[in-house]
Amino acid sequence: MLRSSLNITPAMTGGVDWAGKCKKCSSFERFLTGMMFHIFIIDTAFENWSMDKLEALIDHELCHIQRKTGMEVINPETGKVIRREWAKKSDPDSWYLRDHDVEEFSDVIHRHGLWEHGVEKFAEAVRNADYQMTIYDAKHESEMRKAQ
Secondary structure (H helix, E strand, O other): OOOOOEEEEEEOOOOOOOOEEEEEOOHHHHHHHOOOEEEEEEHHHHHHOOHHHHHHHHHHHHHOEEEOEEEEEEOOOOOOEEEEEEOOOOOHHHEEEOOOOOOOOHHHHHHHOOOOHHHHHHHHHHHHOOOOOOHHHHHHHHHHHHHO
16 A cells, blocks of 8 residues: 655756656555655755745646546436546556646747647646746846845
8 A cells, every 4th residue: 555645855966957857656666665656856956946936846747647537437328428537546557647738949939830739738828827937037046045
């Protein structure tokens, strides 16, 4: 029986090119840790990033965790789906790592616009966001830390 399903662990920065990683545990790792997933966040993020930026990174990593729906309950008279029931949460096969909604180069967007549904959906989410963090926010945070 799994004690918990998630562990968030600070990771050493030595030579990594990522800020966070989400990993589904192998059966051996589940046996040793009782966890279904591990999220690794580089120690630099914990030490230097603002809470807003760290929350956004953790939210991003959590979005990779996806639970499969189990069976669909169908109305026998109409043949339409009434509801979808979730697969068992304790079953490791009920979980998977979800890919990013968008993977695109800014050059392609400059040349071709919002040419694909995922890119268009992403742009709509950006337009509708309440707050847009910018590179200047990070620069300001860095300067504030140096001043302290």
